[in-house]
Amino acid sequence: MKAPDFAYLRPNTLEEAVAALGRFGDDARILAGGQTLMALQNFRMASAEILFDINWIPGLSDIHEEPDCLVIGSLVRYAGLEASSLIERDAPLLSEAVGHIAHPAVRNRGTIGGSLALGDPAAEMPACMLALNAEMVLCDANGERRVPADEFFLGLYETTLRPDEILTAVRIPKARPSQCYAFDEVARRRGDFALAGLAIAGKAEGSALHSVRLAYFGVADRPVLAVSAMAMLEGQSLTAELIDRVREAAIGELDPPDDPATPAAYRRHLGGVLVARLLGQLRERLL
Amino acid sequence: MNFQAPIGSSLPRDRAKRLLAGRGQYVDDIQLPRMLHLAFVRSPYPHARVKSIETIDAVAMPGVARVVKGADLVGVVSSWRGTHNLFPGLKAPEQHVLAGDTARWQGEAVAAVAARSRAEAEDAAEQIVVDWEELPFVGDAEVALENGATFVHDSLGSNQAFAAEVKQGNTELAFQDAHLVIERRFRFNRHTGVSLESRGLIADYDPSADRLTVYQSHQTPHQQQDLYARLLDIPEQNVRVICPDVGGAFGLKHHLYPDELAACAISKLLERPVKYIADRFESFLSDIHCRDHTVTARMAFTQEGDIVGMQVDDLFHAGAYSQYPRSSIAEGNQIIRLCGIPYRHEHYRAAVRMAYLNKSLLGHIRSVGHPIACAVTEQLVDLGAKQLSLDPVAMRRRAYLRDEDFPTTSPGGIALEHLSFHGCLDRALERIDVDAFRREQAQLREQGIYRGIGFATFVDLTSIGPEYYGEGGQHISAQETCLLRLEASGGIRCYTGATDQGQGIDSGIQQVVAGVIGVPVQDVKVNSGDSELCPVGGGSWGSRGAALAGEAALRAGQELRRNILNIAGVLLQKVPELLDIRDGAVVDATSGAKQLALAEVAQIGHFRPYMVPDNTPSDLTVTGRYASRDRMFLPANGLHVAILDVDTDTGLIVFQRYLVVHDCGRLLNPLLVEEQIRGGVVQGIGGALYEEFIYDDDGYLCNGTLADYLVPMAAEMPDIEVEHLETPTATSELGAKGAGEAGTTGAMGAVLNAVNDALTPFDVTLSEVPLTPPRILRALGKI
């Protein structure tokens, strides 16, 4: 369980980085927090010949405000999200979600960009991006493009990122006072990847809900929206009866994979438990 | 004798400070000049023929010193068979360090690379091309014993390794006449020990002296010394096994592993030091596994709740080979002897069958077989109580062996000296108000919270006597010797045959020596884990250190004390009986007035011995030896009580309380016993809730990493309360019994009973561990 030899490159600017990445393409892997990549190298499940350390590039570790959105640099660590008052104020869903990721040691190094670029289907951050309608900012030697979360996650560890691109930031619409949100996941042990999880964000006008997004993780090959359940909530006030119907709809929509320890039926069942519990919480808050 | 402090004091472990300061030295911290590193090529198949192994490309890789196949080690190292002479019916096939033409489990090593670094060794191992021919495999004990099953070992002509039966009275008749018979089929799934520090060693063979020095993360240096001398044909006095700091062992480090012996053989072959450290992938594939039993058990009751008898059928397997040198029968053998043991009953029949199959080996992990016997017994008792509408506490109170029943021999054939079942239950009830709990439970159920309480009474067979392995034909010491040396400064060096793998036995022995002699604890330095310097002993396993090595230390301490007082008597012109040693000084026994410092006595003994008459015993280097007689075990006992909530939506379990009342005789250090119990409970909860190896239909292990093989973690663990009773054994002067496994022994039963109690309103009974959320929700009919 020792990594094969690899070369290590450390660009100092974004320009230098994207130029070099363009040259090396598939042989290089970007090294951010290393919490996944180094393990994969050691397991010999990844065998990048060049590790491309972006940690020294200035500007990628900041969180800043624009009038309507927060821009979170891809190198912002989970611990940085946890400690940020901007995040707490303008993206409270993230503040709530981030404590569910791993343990403090991993949160001290792991980055939001690393999580999004990796696209682990059971990870918290991708589902939050989906719930919050975030945009990913991707850079290559020719410039920048923005991809909405809805289009970014393609499948198991698969995103629209190209090998010559760097994810530099995510843009998250600021939470308005009318925002309602909820987050929870089920894991056997604190800090484990979720067996199933759900991030909810939407708008509440009085007790009526609008544009609610139910973003599940751990139940498919990528984070998924329960669209038919979402549609049932549009313009509605939460009642026990509605919550029950939404739960049924969500269960009907989810098609989780089977794995040796966790049967698909269990994850699907949890999908129902989570949506009922979180909508129940929202209902109490909106009363 | 007067057991004065520090015996019985809660002192922190002697090693803790050094380990916390980062000054520990584990095998992997040791670097030797010219050292090579090993990586193995292991079978990816559960059963396969090795048609050829092509090594040309590997040999040419950078840093490679040698690529080794089984044939290269013929004449360097011998093979072995995991037999046990007490059980002549055990069929044990021959095993080699590297598989020859057939690999019999996924993970069995077939070739090794010795290279400049582990990374280079792995690079080269990837270039070795093995031409495998997959063979039909046997992955299940039931299937293994069916007619027409594929043989794991053609040479044995059967997959049945062992069968035995224990009988007392007439269960057939007794069950016919019984008021109630409860029967359950139990599944205990397979798990392992998961030490933080993985297995590892450095073998350093010096051809100029025909000398082998092995630094190894291991529990039994003297056992290893014997094995290496015999299997590698090196004079035993030239073999030295040093166990430096050991980061957890749990029984998985008291076996001989083929890869570790291969490292020694390769060092002998290449005449260079060779390091092998198992990585976590290899650990899961090659460490000893445990449990994996299917038990069908029946218990018969009278209407009043007395237990009439018990019938037990246990089916398990050894994996692909019988473990060496201890053999693999112990789990099953313990189960058939231990079921029902806390209870009065007369009719007993228990049978075990052990199969071979194509999985890695099954051996001895903390509290071998005990958790299974305990869980089976205690669930049947709970189910009986429920059927008879009795309270589980009242039921136990009625059916337990009573104080006046001791000494007795259990129906399973275990001699019991005096066990404190009633005392433990009384103490538990002082801590937990069961009536109040039942009221709370009823209220919570109305709110949809399902809380349960589970009791598990256990007997722990500690401190195996010499008769077990002595008669078995294994060279495993069950006697212990302690060597003490008074230094001229008055400090004492102590050498013990017990070993410290984190449990702190060094401190227990230090306290015995200090207490017996009468010196401050810090004046005694304990050295252990070195087969050359330490007197021959058995190391640490099977809850033996305090009881056996502790008694040897007591005896050595008494002799050193006598000799010190003899010398002091001469110097002071007083009879030694009028003198005492207190706080490191010789004092007048009645007035307590200080007479001499220990250093003064020691200096006479070492430098001016002519001052003491020849016929006065005055050795300042002494040994004390203890070998128990006429007893196989030293049983200890206790009671676990678990209180927990089952979330019937998610199947998750949250502990509310956990209590262990434990009786291990005289306590050398209550703090360390408590920590042993807590660690043991956590490991037991691992087996009850989390730890399980999962194999797919094709016989492959699906979860061989710490991401998917779940070990218990701190956040989910309860605060474990520990209460002590002290019923010293009369078989030794110290009176200590073992404590290291007691936490694991009862946890599975207590958790299982608590979960079933919580789920009472749903009328379901779970009898399979671990109790994973899907299993719980399936039982509830929710998925």
Ligand SMILES: Cc1cc2nc3c(=O)[nH]c(=O)nc-3n(C[C@H](O)[C@H](O)[C@H](O)COP(=O)(O)OP(=O)(O)OC[C@H]3O[C@@H](n4cnc5c(N)ncnc54)[C@H](O)[C@@H]3O)c2cc1C
């Ligand atoms: C014990 C443990 C528990 C964990 N538990 C959880 C958990 O509960 N939930 C969870 O979500 N995660 C968990 N993780 C994973 C953790 O969150 C990782 O940190 C994260 O998935 C990857 O982030 P990183 O910064 O470490 O990325 P790295 O490991 O450095 O990189 C991961 C991948 O992303 C690519 N990459 C990284 N940054 C960029 C970028 N800016 N642009 C383009 N590509 C990039 C890399 O090339 C690599 O392929 C756990 C990890 C560990 C070790």
